[in-house]
Amino acid sequence: MLLIEFLDELVFGARETAWPLIRADFSLSYLQIGVLLSAPNLFSNIVEPALGILSDLWRRRVLILGGGVAFGGSLLLAAVSGSFVPLLVAFLLLYPASGAFVSLSQAALMDAEPERREQNMARWTLAGSLGMVGGPLVLGAAVAAGAGWRGLFVGFAVVALILVLAAGRVRFPAQRNGDDEDDAPAGLREGLWLALRALKQREVARWLVLLQASDLMLDILYSLLALYFVDVVGVSGEQAGLAVAVWTGAGLVSDALIIPVLDHVRGLSILRISALLMAAAYPAFLVIPSVPVKIVLLGLMGVLNAGWYAILQAKLYDALPGRSGTALAVGNFAGLVGGLIPLGLGLAAQAAGLGATMWLLLAGPLALLIGLPRGRGEGDVME
Numbered sequence: 001m002l003l004i005e006f007l008d009e010l011v012f013g014a015r016e017t018a019w020p021l022i023r024a025d026f027s028l029s030y031l032q033i034g035v036l037l038s039a040p041n042l043f044s045n046i047v048e049p050a051l052g053i054l055s056d057l058w059r060r061r062v063l064i065l066g067g068g069v070a071f072g073g074s075l076l077l078a079a080v081s082g083s084f085v086p087l088l089v090a091f092l093l094l095y096p097a098s099g100a101f102v103s104l105s106q107a108a109l110m111d112a113e114p115e116r117r118e119q120n121m122a123r124w125t126l127a128g129s130l131g132m133v134g135g136p137l138v139l140g141a142a143v144a145a146g147a148g149w150r151g152l153f154v155g156f157a158v159v160a161l162i163l164v165l166a167a168g169r170v171r172f173p174a175q176r177n178g179d180d181e182d183d184a185p186a187g188l189r190e191g192l193w194l195a196l197r198a199l200k201q202r203e204v205a206r207w208l209v210l211l212q213a214s215d216l217m218l219d220i221l222y223s224l225l226a227l228y229f230v231d232v233v234g235v236s237g238e239q240a241g242l243a244v245a246v247w248t249g250a251g252l253v254s255d256a257l258i259i260p261v262l263d264h265v266r267g268l269s270i271l272r273i274s275a276l277l278m279a280a281a282y283p284a285f286l287v288i289p290s291v292p293v294k295i296v297l298l299g300l301m302g303v304l305n306a307g308w309y310a311i312l313q314a315k316l317y318d319a320l321p322g323r324s325g326t327a328l329a330v331g332n333f334a335g336l337v338g339g340l341i342p343l344g345l346g347l348a349a350q351a352a353g354l355g356a357t358m359w360l361l362l363a364g365p366l367a368l369l370i371g372l373p374r375g376r377g378e379g380d381v382m383e
Contacts, residue, residue: 001170002127003106004068004163008102009128011075011156014136014142016223017244018149020230020237025149026084030354034346036091037223043168043338044095049329051096053192054326061168062121064108067100068164072157079153099332101160105167105190107324111316117317119265121310122259130184132222136245195329198320207316208334212341214308216364217278217301220341222247224358232355235291244280246295250302258307267311268372278304282362286355308368355375 015022023033050302055063074097078090106124110117142152198204225247250360281304285297313331320327348357 001109002103002124003280004102004167005124005127006131006134007159007163008071008098009131009157010135010138011131011153012219012317013132013248014139014149014152014156015135017136017139017226019223019226019240020144020240021149022087026087028084028216030346030349032084033227034349036199036342037089037346038339039088040091040095041338041342043092043333044099045332045339048099048332050191050194051100051104052107052325052328052332054325055107055194055328056323060104060325063100064104065164065168067097067102067104068160068167070097071101072160072164073097073173075153075157075160077268079141079150079157094267099328102265103328104325105252110314110324110327114317114321117314118311118376119197119259119261120253121314122307125310126252126255126259129248129255132248133245133252136241136248140241179367192329195326195333197335198323201319202274204316204330205370207312208330210368211309211312211316211331212334212338213364213367213371214312215338216341216361217282217305218309219381221343221361222346222362223342224354228337228354228358232353232358233291239291243295243298247302250299251305251369255304255305255310258310262307262311267307267314270307270380271311272372274304274306274308278365279362279369282365283359284360321326328329 019033022028026032028036034265049068051063070093074090074094077093078087081087081090109120109124113120139149139152142148142155145151147155199208222244225244226237227242229235229243230237235243258270278301281297285294285301287298288294316331317324317327320330345357345360348360
């Protein structure tokens, strides 16, 4: 399961770093890049809720393995695309395939040890961080070898199919029923209705909103970093790749360190402190003109967002005990709104420039500071 997450982030890391290359290859505008980021995400968030509910009702293994085959196929299609439309189709397939292959593997991991979800989500995030760090490196190696991003995607497709074969031999954790047997869905339609009803629960809605907000300082910032350094800061593509590597490298170190910390410090306390520091560091990153200082601040920011996704996602699973597939489904419903964010940023960049648009990402840490619960029993140190 962790290797599947590693590959997914390896592909994502390479693709995000390759956007300047992909843009040049297809002569893309900012708006087209926004469509390539938003449309597949929106489509996936329409398809994936059914996959999540179905994984609670049916054989999760089959869905994961089928998703792996589709994941590899979409990478091959992207590699041979000759224009914008086939590339868009490839990404439209890639996103829900990743949902079946990767997200359902995460759900299986969460079902294995419900009492240690934060720690296991931190391990999952570490595996992803290793992939994010490796993505720019393998892209650089592929470009140096003359294979380019297309040849790299072919290689990724081969690795995906190998992992499908390996996952077919793994014994998946047993799926658990919800605490309330009356709440257990009897079929896909009822399961989808129960998932929609879960969106009305205050705690579920809280974690969904905060997950979308935190992504502004995670995947969305990551997606824009290379373009920001090339188009706004004015550095070369190689220097932009170095900046991305610093970001992912710092994230890797912090994701490794957060695992033992979560055994002693409550996750919510970590989120509050790091969000406050991020709200100060990010504006400094944008306004300071020195490239070396920007890169240092970028590394600091890569440390500050440690545990954001892991802790918030674990809280979402806790809010729906025994219904990990449903937790994924409601996350996809929220993603229908969150999926519009890259498109909105693309439109803003087209109208006002990328430099001005980057300030909108500050909403991420501010939302955490406002939305995290502050009740009793949330002391800094765990007993």
